[in-house]
Amino acid sequence: MFSLLPAAMLAASAHLQGPTSKIGINAPKLVVLISVDQFRGDYVERFFPYFLPARSGGKLGGFKFLMETGAHFRNAMHNHLPTATGPGHATLMSGSEPAYDGIVNNDWFDRATGKSTYCVDDASVQVVGGTGTGPSMSPRNLIVTTVGDELKMATNGRSKVVGVAIKDRAAILMAGHAADTVIWYQPASGSWVTSSWYAPSHQLPGWVQALDATRPVDKFAGKVWEPLLSNDAYDLSRKSPFEKASSNAKTFSHPMDASPGSALYSGMATSQYGNEVTFAAVERAIDAEKLGQHDVPDVLVVNLSTNDYVGHRYGPNSPEVMDITVRTDRLLSDLLNHLQQVVPGGIDNVAMVLTGDHGVNPIPEESNDVYKTGAVRGVEAGALSAVSKALNAKFGEGKWILGGELFEQNLYLNRELAVEKGLKMADVEQVAADAAASAPGIFGAFTRTQIMNNGLPSFPFRDRILNGFNTRRGGDVMVLQAPGNLFEGGSGTDHGAVWDYDAHVPILIRARGIKPGNYLNRVYTSGIAPTLCRLLGIESPSGNVGVPLVDTIGR
Numbered sequence: 001m002f003s004l005l006p007a008a009m010l011a012a013s014a015h016l017q018g019p020t021s022k023i024g025i026n027a028p029k030l031v032v033l034i035s036v037d038q039f040r041g042d043y044v045e046r047f048f049p050y051f052l053p054a055r056s057g058g059k060l061g062g063f064k065f066l067m068e069t070g071a072h073f074r075n076a077m078h079n080h081l082p083t084a085t086g087p088g089h090a091t092l093m094s095g096s097e098p099a100y101d102g103i104v105n106n107d108w109f110d111r112a113t114g115k116s117t118y119c120v121d122d123a124s125v126q127v128v129g130g131t132g133t134g135p136s137m138s139p140r141n142l143i144v145t146t147v148g149d150e151l152k153m154a155t156n157g158r159s160k161v162v163g164v165a166i167k168d169r170a171a172i173l174m175a176g177h178a179a180d181t182v183i184w185y186q187p188a189s190g191s192w193v194t195s196s197w198y199a200p201s202h203q204l205p206g207w208v209q210a211l212d213a214t215r216p217v218d219k220f221a222g223k224v225w226e227p228l229l230s231n232d233a234y235d236l237s238r239k240s241p242f243e244k245a246s247s248n249a250k251t252f253s254h255p256m257d258a259s260p261g262s263a264l265y266s267g268m269a270t271s272q273y274g275n276e277v278t279f280a281a282v283e284r285a286i287d288a289e290k291l292g293q294h295d296v297p298d299v300l301v302v303n304l305s306t307n308d309y310v311g312h313r314y315g316p317n318s319p320e321v322m323d324i325t326v327r328t329d330r331l332l333s334d335l336l337n338h339l340q341q342v343v344p345g346g347i348d349n350v351a352m353v354l355t356g357d358h359g360v361n362p363i364p365e366e367s368n369d370v371y372k373t374g375a376v377r378g379v380e381a382g383a384l385s386a387v388s389k390a391l392n393a394k395f396g397e398g399k400w401i402l403g404g405e406l407f408e409q410n411l412y413l414n415r416e417l418a419v420e421k422g423l424k425m426a427d428v429e430q431v432a433a434d435a436a437a438s439a440p441g442i443f444g445a446f447t448r449t450q451i452m453n454n455g456l457p458s459f460p461f462r463d464r465i466l467n468g469f470n471t472r473r474g475g476d477v478m479v480l481q482a483p484g485n486l487f488e489g490g491s492g493t494d495h496g497a498v499w500d501y502d503a504h505v506p507i508l509i510r511a512r513g514i515k516p517g518n519y520l521n522r523v524y525t526s527g528i529a530p531t532l533c534r535l536l537g538i539e540s541p542s543g544n545v546g547v548p549l550v551d552t553i554g555r
Helices: 007-017 063-069 085-094 147-154 168-175 206-213 262-270 272-289 306-314 319-342 364-370 379-395 415-420 425-438 448-452 462-468 525-536
Strands: 030-036 071-073 107-110 115-118 161-165 181-186 191-195 298-304 350-356 442-447 477-481 507-510 517-519
Touching: 030 085, 030 168, 030 319, 030 525, 063 319, 063 350, 063 507, 085 147, 085 168, 085 525, 147 161, 147 298, 147 525, 161 168, 161 272, 168 181, 168 298, 181 272, 191 206, 206 272, 262 272, 262 306, 272 298, 272 306, 272 319, 306 319, 319 350, 350 525, 379 425, 379 442, 379 477, 415 425, 425 442, 425 448, 425 477, 442 448, 462 477, 507 525
Parallel strands: 030 298, 030 350, 071 517, 161 181, 161 298
Antiparallel strands: 071 507, 107 115, 181 191, 350 507, 442 477
C-alpha cells in the first residue's frame, strides 16, 4: 500500500532540491556549457597551482571550484577527425560525430557547386547588426538537433536557448536551430552580430543593440597585454621561436592598436581582451534574458575563441597560453559568482560543463630544434604533389585534385574525369592513397572504398577515422599526418590530427546528481549531450551516438 509523505517532509525535500521545474525530475534551472577553444587536456592540470582557490572569502573560484566540487574527466577525447572547431562544437551539444551530423570540417569541397563551403555558410540569410554586410551564417548545414533544440521541443518553445562566441561557427553549432539569441563577433565593425535565421525581424535583441552602442572594444585602444603573474611564474614556459623577445622587463608585451578601427577590432581577439569582451556579453545575456529564472530550464552555450587564437600564434608551451589560461580562470570565477547570485537556488541549480573543442600540436620547430623529435610543418604540399604525379602517370594528365588542396584529412578527387577515362573510382582512390602515404611526414592514407567496406586496419584510433567520414560530404581519400607534423606551412601551430594531443580535452561537469571526483576512464565528448539530456529529463538529440558520462545520475 502506498502512503503519502507528511506535508512537512515534502516541503523539506523541495527545499533541499531547490526551486522546482515544470519538466524533468529535479532538473536544473540552467544548463551552461563553456567550450574553451583549443583547450588541451593537460592545461587544467599543468597550470593548477596558479588558479584561484575553490572557495575563498565567500567567493567561488574558477577551474578549481569545478574540479574540486564537480566531476573531472581527465581522460576525455574527441572521437573524430578532423579535430577542428566546426566538428568539435557540433559534437558537444549534439552527441553526434561528423559522419552523422554533416560537419566534416570547418570547410569542405561541395561537389554540387564546385566550391569550398564553410560549415555555417547560408546564402539564404542576412547579417543582422554591425555593418549589415558580409558572409551570412546559420545552422542549416548541421543535419542533427542539439540539446537546446530538444529542450525547445520538450517545453513547447518556453525554454530560452542562447549562444555567445567570437567565432560564428562555435556559437551556431552549439546553440542549434531553434535558439532564441545567438551572437558572434564581427571584426569589421567591432560589434556583436547575428543573422536573420535567429533574428527574422532583422533587428538585434535590444540588449545586444545596447551593448554594441557602448562600443565595448574601443576602450582597449592603446592597451597592452602583459603577464598577470610575476615573471618567475612563467619559467617553465618557452617563447615561440617566431616571436621577438619583449622590449621591456616583462616576459611578454603585446600592445593593442592605438585607436579604434579594423586593426584593433581584429587584433583584440588574440589577447586577454577577447575573453573580457566575451564574458561581459555573457553576463549581459544572463541578465537580459533572465536565464535560469523561468519555470522551465534554459540553456546557455559559450565559446572562448580567444584561447584558440592565442594558442595558434604562440604555441601550447608559451607564456601567453599559460597567461590566457590563468586569466580565463579569473573570468570564469566572476561568471560562477554571478550565476550564484542571479539563479534561484544559486550555482547548485546550474548544470555546468566546461570542456574544449580540440587540443593542439606543439610548434614543430620547437619540438624538433629544441627537443629533436623530428617534427616538421608543411607536409601537405609533398602529399598533393605525389598524388598528382602518380595519377597523371597512371591514368593520364588531368585536374585530379578538386579544390587544389587537402581539406584537413579529406582529399577530393575528380570523379567526372575518372568516368570520362572509363576508370573505376576504387582504383583511382588507391593510387592516390598509396602516393600520399609515400610522401614525407604522412602516416598513412585510406580510401573511401576501404572505409565503406570495413577495410581499415585495427588502429586504436580507427573509430576517429570512421566517425570523421561522411558519405555525402567526405572526400575520396583520408590522409593522416605523422605524429607532431603539420599539413600547413607558415608559423605558429595548428590542430586537426588523429593523435591524442589534438583529441584530448578536459571535461568538467558540476550538476546536482553527478558524483564529484576524478574519473580516469576513457570517455568521449559525444557523451556530454546525452548526459545533459538525462539531467533535463528529455530525449537525446536526433543524431546522438554518445554514451552518458556516468553510469548513474542521482536525484
